[in-house]
Amino acid sequence: MNNQAPNDAVILELKTLRERVMGITESVVSTGDGLLVAGDTVAVHGESLAALAAAALALGSRTAGEAGLGGLRDVVARCNGGHVVILAIGNHALLAIVGDEGLDIAGLYRESPASIARLDRILTGAA
Amino acid sequence: MLSQSEGGQSHPLEASLSGVLDYPGVIGAALIDAVTGLVYAEVGDCRALGNGTELADLTNLVTDRLTEAGAAGEVESVVVNSRRYHQITQVLPRRGDDFLLATVVDRAETNLALAIRATAEHARNVLA
Amino acid sequence: MNSPAVAHGPRNVPALLMTLHRERFTGAVVVSGTPGGTLHLRDGLVVAVRTPASPAPDVLLLRSRRIAEPDWIAAGEASRTDGPLADTLVALGLVRAPELSALCLATVFDGAFAMSLGTSAGWQVDDSVPAPDLIAEPGVEPRRLTDETARRMLVLSQLWGPLVDFAATRINPAAQPAVGTLPVRYRDILLGANGRRAPRDLAFALGRGLYPVMLDLARMSARRLVQRDAPAGAGPTPIVAPRDFTTGASAPPPQAPLPRRNPGTHAPDSVPGAPPAEVPGSAGRIPTPPVDIGARPAAPSGDTPPSAPPCVEHDLRDHPAQGEITP
Numbered sequence: 001m002n003n004q005a006p007n008d009a010v011i012l013e014l015k016t017l018r019e020r021v022m023g024i025t026e027s028v029v030s031t032g033d034g035l036l037v038a039g040d041t042v043a044v045h046g047e048s049l050a051a052l053a054a055a056a057l058a059l060g061s062r063t064a065g066e067a068g069l070g071g072l073r074d075v076v077a078r079c080n081g082g083h084v085v086i087l088a089i090g091n092h093a094l095l096a097i098v099g100d101e102g103l104d105i106a107g108l109y110r111e112s113p114a115s116i117a118r119l120d121r122i123l124t125g126a127a
Numbered sequence: 128m129l130s131q132s133e134g135g136q137s138h139p140l141e142a143s144l145s146g147v148l149d150y151p152g153v154i155g156a157a158l159i160d161a162v163t164g165l166v167y168a169e170v171g172d173c174r175a176l177g178n179g180t181e182l183a184d185l186t187n188l189v190t191d192r193l194t195e196a197g198a199a200g201e202v203e204s205v206v207v208n209s210r211r212y213h214q215i216t217q218v219l220p221r222r223g224d225d226f227l228l229a230t231v232v233d234r235a236e237t238n239l240a241l242a243i244r245a246t247a248e249h250a251r252n253v254l255a
Numbered sequence: 256m257n258s259p260a261v262a263h264g265p266r267n268v269p270a271l272l273m274t275l276h277r278e279r280f281t282g283a284v285v286v287s288g289t290p291g292g293t294l295h296l297r298d299g300l301v302v303a304v305r306t307p308a309s310p311a312p313d314v315l316l317l318r319s320r321r322i323a324e325p326d327w328i329a330a331g332e333a334s335r336t337d338g339p340l341a342d343t344l345v346a347l348g349l350v351r352a353p354e355l356s357a358l359c360l361a362t363v364f365d366g367a368f369a370m371s372l373g374t375s376a377g378w379q380v381d382d383s384v385p386a387p388d389l390i391a392e393p394g395v396e397p398r399r400l401t402d403e404t405a406r407r408m409l410v411l412s413q414l415w416g417p418l419v420d421f422a423a424t425r426i427n428p429a430a431q432p433a434v435g436t437l438p439v440r441y442r443d444i445l446l447g448a449n450g451r452r453a454p455r456d457l458a459f460a461l462g463r464g465l466y467p468v469m470l471d472l473a474r475m476s477a478r479r480l481v482q483r484d485a486p487a488g489a490g491p492t493p494i495v496a497p498r499d500f501t502t503g504a505s506a507p508p509p510q511a512p513l514p515r516r517n518p519g520t521h522a523p524d525s526v527p528g529a530p531p532a533e534v535p536g537s538a539g540r541i542p543t544p545p546v547d548i549g550a551r552p553a554a555p556s557g558d559t560p561p562s563a564p565p566c567v568e569h570d571l572r573d574h575p576a577q578g579e580i581t582p
Contacts, residue, residue, distance in 0.1 A: 019423075022290045022307045022455065042451060080317065080324050100459040101314045104290045104307035138393065140360075143353035158357065162440070162467040165364055165403070167357040180406075187474075194436055201439075222321040224440070224467055226357065254354050 007038035009122045014040035017115045023103030025082070029119060030054050032092045037123070044098060053086045053096035060086075076105075087112055090120045140168035143253050144228075150245040152237030153230050154212075158253065159183060161218060161225035175212045175231040182229050186216055204243060213239055217250040228253060268294075268378060272397035275299055275380070282382030288375035292366060295386045300394025303359070303387050304366025308373060308455055309465040312355075312362050312389040318462025322349050340388040359391040365464035367404050369455070372422045407466050414473035415483070425450055426457060426472060427482040441475055444468065448481060 010029050018024040018040060028039035030050030039046035060075040077084040083099040085108060095116060097108065140158060147156045148171050155171035157179065164180030176182065190202045207214040212231050219226040228250045232242040265271040268286060275284070276299035284294040292306025305311055316322045322330075326349050334343040341359075345352045408418060415421045426448040437445075447460045458468040476483045 018451075023459070025451075025456070042449060080327070100456070101318075102307040102310060102455075102459055107290055107307070138356070139352040140356045143351075158353070160357075160361060160467070162470060163361070163364075163407075163464070165361060167360055168353075180410075190438055191474075194438055197436065221354065223315060223319040223358070224463060226354075254351055 007122075010038040010119060011040055013115055013119055013122065014038070017097075017111060020111050021099075021104055021107045023083075023099040023101075024097055024108070025100055026098040028053070028096050029089065029123070030094050030096060032058075032094060037093065049096055049098070053084070053094055057086045057088060057094050087116060089116050089123065093119070093123050095119060138168065141170055144168055144170045146252070147228070147230060147246065147249045150237075150242070150249070152232045152235075152242060153246070154233055155231040156246075157229045159227040159229055161186060161227045163224075167226070171231075173229075173231060175209070176214060176229050182216055182227060186218065186227060204247065206239065206243065208234075208239070210234075213242055215243055215246050217246055219250050219254050221254055226254065268375060269397065269401040271378065271380070272296075272301065272401070276397045280380075280382070282380065283384035283386075285379045285381055285384065286370060286375045287377050287379075289373050290370075291373070291375065292370045293384065294367070295384070295390065297386065297390075297392075297394055300396060301363055301367070301400055302390040302392065302394040304363050304370065305387060306366050306370050309362070309365045309369035310459050310462065311366075311387070312359050314459060315358055315362065315462050315464070316350065318459065320462070334388075341390075355389070356391065359389050360395070361464055363391050363395050364400065364403055364407075365466050367400050368407050369465045371404050371408065372418055411466075411469055411473060414470075415476065421469065421473075422455065423453055424483060425453055429480050429482055437480070440471055441480060444471055444475065445480065 007029075014027045014029065018027065026039070026041045026044050026049075028041060028044075028046050028050050029037040030053055031037060032054060034051035034054030036047045036050040039050070041049070056075050056077070057072070061072040064070065064072045072088070074088070075084075075086040077086075082101050083097075083103045083105070085097045085099065085103075085105075087095045087097070089095055095112070099108075144156050144158055147153055153171070155169065155173040155176065157169035157173050157176055158167040159165065159179040159182055160167065161183055164178070164183035166179040185207075186202065186205050189205055193202060201220060202218055204218060205216045207216075211234060213234060215230050215232060217228045217230075219228055228246065230242075230246045232239075232246075237245075265274050268284065271284060272294070275296055279299040281297050281299075282295075284296070286292055286294070290307040292304060292308065294301055295303040295305070310318070313327070317324060317327055322344070326347070330340065330343045330347055330349060333347065334340040337343050337346070341355055344350050344355060350358075411421065412418050426444075427450045428445045428448050443461055444457060447457050452460060454469045454472055455465055457463075457472075458465045461468065472481060475481045
């Protein structure tokens with residue numbers, strides 16, 4: 001997709017998550033302001049997904065606040081052809097996951113906290 | 128083969144198949160998945176058909192060998208003749224994995240050409 | 256009539272289904288595990304199986320393009336007033352009744368097979384779970400279901416070998432398969448196999464059942480059309496533009512790369528108050544699919560996740576991102 005060196009540790013983590021949760025097809029890690037860090041992608045355009053996911057997470061967070069529902073946990077888009085799940089990584093980054101119709105949502109919620117924690121360590125460690 | 132329905136003969140699969148029994152000489156018919164051999168429904172006397180997976184395997188084998196040999200197009204039907212019966216398997220192409228309409232025809236009551244035409248016509252009606 | 260099934264403590268799901276069949280049970284058996292799933296019964300017969308491990312009827316209809324997405328949406332809306340979805344699909348001429356019935360029946364067997372490839376950690380019998388829209392009527396006797404599942408596992412393990420490995424194998428096409436002389440099914444599998452997809456992923460991408468896809472893969476492997484060795488997990492993935500099975504369009508061409516940034520080095524301000532995702536228990540709720548998260552036990556994982564490298568500091572510095580914005 002491009003000639004930049006991928007952030008190998010992030011990509012490895014994303015691949016591990018894909019192999020552990022049935023139905024994940026692609027995923028990206030993005031900064032909170034929508035810049036792609038690294039992606040395990042094949043069909044989606046990583047940069048675009050990163051930017052849109054950051055916007056969606058910010059919008060979801062503000063919507064939750066406006067509705068008086070407290071902090072946002074995650075954003076789930078259910079689509080005719082699958083799912084997009086956006087999870088915050090700490091306060092400054094996010095994980096966007098694309099899954100097919102059969103995405104194992106329960107499995108994702110079981111596995112993602114540990115992945116998020118590891119990603120958080122990788123990202124803050126790189127600071 | 129297994130009989131699939133316990134009650135309720137108004138089952139749409141059996142209803143769609145039962146018409147084929149009206150053709151002269153047809154004594155049994157089954158709708159089968161062309162890949163897995165799963166029997167979706169059967170009507171009449173299907174004992175001469177063997178089981179669904181054997182039929183699907185046979186049809187797959189014929190298809191594979193023909194394409195390997197360079198034959199163009201898909202297989203339309205496979206006919207096996209025994210002393211008493213014709214066993215006619217029509218391939219029903221569809222979006223998704225094909226179905227097979229397998230029929231048992233009594234040789235004494237009809238000729239093969241007629242039976243193939245009749246079952247092909249019915250096959251078109253099942254999924255048209 | 257026996258006392259409730261749970262009191263008997265059947266030793267496994269097949270035994271449970273037999274008991275429920277005798278009791279002419281209507282409701283659901285929710286199996287937890289990896290990936291688990293739900294079996295829906297009516298009068299003791301299995302009418303539907305839903306699991307992440309195999310495509311449901313709607314996936315088969317949409318991904319195979321048997322029904323176009325706008326038609327599917329229209330049918331869904333019409334069925335709210337006109338009655339059951341299956342009847343509406345048939346009434347609108349989108350699919351013939353026999354084909355739909357066969358498809359629903361196929362997914363019962365496919366779902367049971369797919370679940371048997373995973374591990375189940377337990378089950379709950381629940382008569383309050385509503386059946387899905389598309390079901391196989393009148394349903395399948397549990398005995399037939401478990402017999403067929405056992406047969407399928409035997410067939411595949413004879414053709415391929417250990418099924419757990421098979422299910423986890425990421426499929427790659429062989430170096431140069433002679434695509435021209437192949438049946439359409441095989442060709443489609445080769446087009447979908449990109450080294451990332453396991454058989455289950457291929458089944459979803461192609462809109463086919465898991466078992467038929469695995470059966471085809473096993474036969475294709477025998478003809479050396481696919482590589483059956485699992486690729487090593489590490490290394491960046493190949494970037495290609497595969498067919499988009501949903502729309503038929505190919506993936507959009509990559510545009511000029513947008514700037515990248517290493518988080519932590521710059522404080523973004525566009526996610527006000529986004530909390531860490533791992534903090535649960537806040538009052539905030541985003542509607543999520545009705546999945547019982549809490550009831551699922553932790554997966555007994557065979558392989559441990561790779562530990563994160565302590566530092567990737569060099570990464571973005573050695574290879575500065577194009578157009579990186581610096582404060």
